[in-house]
Amino acid sequence: MSVTPLAAHTSAQPAPAFRGRIGSDARSGHYAVPGRYRLHLSTACPDGLRIAVIHSLLGLDTVCPATFLPAVPDTPEGGHCALRPLYEASAHHYTGPAVAPVLSDDWSGRIVSTHVPDIMRDLARRFGGDRPSPYPCGAESEIEAVERMCAQGIEDAAQRAGSAGGEESERAAALETLLETLGALERWLVGRTYMIRDEITAADVELWVALVQLDTVHRNHLDAGAVQRIAGHPTLWAYARRLAAHPAFGAHLDLDGIARRHHARCQGLEAAGAAVQILDWAAHASDGNGTVAQVNRD
Incomplete structure (x- = not known):
């Protein structure tokens, strides 16, 4: 079956999205x-x-x-x-x-x-076979809600809060959106191990990756006070640290690669928040054998 892109590429557009699906027969x-x-x-x-x-x-x-x-x-x-x-x-x-x-x-x-x-x-x-599904039956709407929260309330808000080209009022509003989202997640996770079930789901994957990006990429363009406010959600960051110790998560955490990709792509100015690390990710990332993962994809 031939798969055609959904949109033609031009120099002003991203690469086209291919949307073939794997079927059952x-x-x-x-x-x-x-x-x-x-x-x-x-x-x-x-x-x-x-x-x-x-x-x-x-x-x-x-x-x-x-x-x-x-x-x-x-x-x-x-x-x-x-x-x-x-x-x-x-x-x-x-x-x-x-x-x-x-x-x-x-x-x-x-x-x-x-x-x-x-x-x-x-x-x-x-x-998936016999493994627990990261998309359990009946959880799709909850997972999609977490996906939207991470995309809009964390990743997009953090990007706008650290944008060098934005107005100060716009950056402040974006930071408040980010902090409100983190606060809501902090309250939700109190007494919970995972986001929406008693086992890991795709919602946990979405949130964990968003938190990794927040601490390893976005904080580089925020001031130190903003990063300290972001860090002031102990339940949320303990959750991120706990997942980093899981081999399916920590074994893929390429901190050096994330830094090199960010520096190669980013045109924004570094801010004081770059010096305020929230988590020591390398100290908690497991490779599945109880040791710190050393990921180098190059």
Whole structure:
């Protein structure tokens, strides 16, 4: 089955989104066969980190192998040379950036999907096996609510709060949105181990990755007072630290890669908050053998 991009690429647009899905039988075109599909990820990228954690929670190393890419893209347009053949095989006369993450079909040499929510859900639904599903029955609306909260209340708000080009009033309003979101999450997590169930779900993956980005990327553009207010949510950060010690999470935490990717992409000014680390992530990240993970994808 051929997959066409949803939008044509121009120099002013991001790479097109491929939205193929893995189905349950041969009629779907892309149907679930162990070993047929491959992930291409950079765990320095938040989307790549989300997928890598889900992949590890499900134990899919042999069922759907993952190829890990360098933290910093290696082409002038911001893509990866290794992905260029997949993009050129999947979109006629494609000239845009060959970006990750990608789910590809080894049988055809083409891209199935670049849409992160679809990829994570298809991995869980088609290859999850006997492992607890990160998308348990009846939890989809709760997971989607956490996804929106993380995207808008944490990641977007933190980005706007640290924007060098924004008005001071706009930055202050964004910081208040961020703090309100963190406060709501702090209150919700009191007495809980995980976000919405008694076991890890995709909601925990979303929140954990958002907190990693907040402390390793966004705080670099906030003032020290703002970072100290962000740090003032002990239940939330204890939760983040606890998940970092889980092998499916901590083994993929490429702190050096995140820093290099950020410095390669960021054009904003560093602020005093860069010196105020909230968590010592490296001290808590486990590789699954009780030791600190040393991730180097390059």
